[in-house]
Amino acid sequence: MNHDLYFSAHSIAEQGSYKLMELPPELCMLVEASLSSEGDRPSPSSFYIKGQPGEDAVLCTQDKTYTIRTVSLSNSILVVTSPPDPDVFPGDDNSLPNLVIHDQLSEILELTQAIPKLHKLNTLLKGKEYGEDEEDNENDMNVEQAYDDPKNFTYADARAMIQASETELNRGLRERRILRINENLRPISSAYLTKIIQFILNTLAALSLNHESIPIEQVCTTLADEHDVPRIVSVQVMGWFGEISELEGKWKMDVVAVVREAGLGILKDAKDKSLNKDDLISSWKDSIGDKFASSVSLDLLVGNYIIAPASPYSNRQLIKYFPISHLPVDPAQRFSDLFLTRSKWKNEDIVPFLSDIAVNSKERDKMLLKYARATTDVDGVWFTSRAQYNG
């Protein structure tokens, strides 16, 4: 069976218009499912390559982000099909169909799953915090002016500029406590958030509401009337700390998340000063109230505090605010910072401070191997810094 092989009729024009991309298994399954779906018009699977000039490109699916790497091949791969226009390559009556070469490729695009690059949000949203005094600021500005202000950073801007999938972006906005006010993204000021949590807890206690099924409107009204918290803010805060059922107008509070935030508030207040562990726990319990005091535990603050090494002179444990969100994103710098803070770490102590830069535990262990040295002694395994050879 001989097939004549030709260059395509537009070979020179088509040069460079083809690319080969390797698909990791889960992506391949996703793509095949969408390609093989039957029906008149199945919704096509659409992924996006995102990046500003100067950034490394990433491929985003609905919920994952992959870095793209070009791998050079020593071979060339020819992309061959039947001629798109059969009249251009007429064969004899008894010869077999012809083939055309569209392009010659010596590179393949490789995809590796990566963490979404959300840290850009910090820089882009600097100075746009939403605090308690927001109401006063708004009254001064003309509402239309505020709406058209080019300094505003909207959700659409974030989708275009942040290298993350939609699901990861939404989760990131939730976790970073970023409000969406009229499409503008405004991180809530941490002091204001702590206050609002307190208002909510007080309201629950005052009105004896069941925390599993809280009427949203009642809370919003109380917060608005008694504490001047706009409804648009209280609803989003409730959304961050529990599940909202719009159908029933009910909020199921996530007790652990709320208790955690209250504890964080106390830690943040102390700033650089160390707190006595027992004092922290007791003021935390006071702020929460009797009902939820049993949920108070230092474990909730993992990744946000550091315990000072025990002093030989006292039994007190000192705790300091040390949030993962303030650490550098680049792995080498992150490890450098961590080892400057403590020269040696146990695995369970260092792991929480790597959770946002490693895609999974396998990647995290690879990072530990690369940037730290493990030594074992009587107490177990300790990680220390590797010697820096970059001069």
Place this chain on the structure above:
Amino acid sequence: MIIPVTFDAHSSSSSNAQKLPPSLAKISHDEVVLLDLQGALELESTHPNERDGKLVGTLSIDNDLKRPILRIGHHLIEGNLVNLPKPLAVLHRSPVSARISNSQVDEDVAMDSREESSESIINSPTIQWNALAIVKRKILFSKRPMPVVGKPS
């Protein structure tokens, strides 16, 4: 910048595509086959578009896909079917005209201008990539070419 990459079985480009001859269609995909050469096709030409539509050689393969043979000029190369370590998506770039977002905006409504400017951030790239096929096997020509004497077909 956002560049859409679609995996759409019903996109306009693939609906015009012709199917490959049956024996080749069985390799991996019914529209696209990948030939892997050690080295590259070298051309002698004064003008790059001289090669458009020109004959390169002959690809021979039997029905049970056992011995693919490529004959180019005086060379004959034997190949074999190889599984790809990871499936490859064959992407094709197609120019897409930028959407004109001005035409539908009512100029009286000042609010719309904001939406339009944020939409244009997403609509501005004029290129789009579409996946033609997911290929899992290719024909690899890894043997040394044998010189052939006689009239090229």
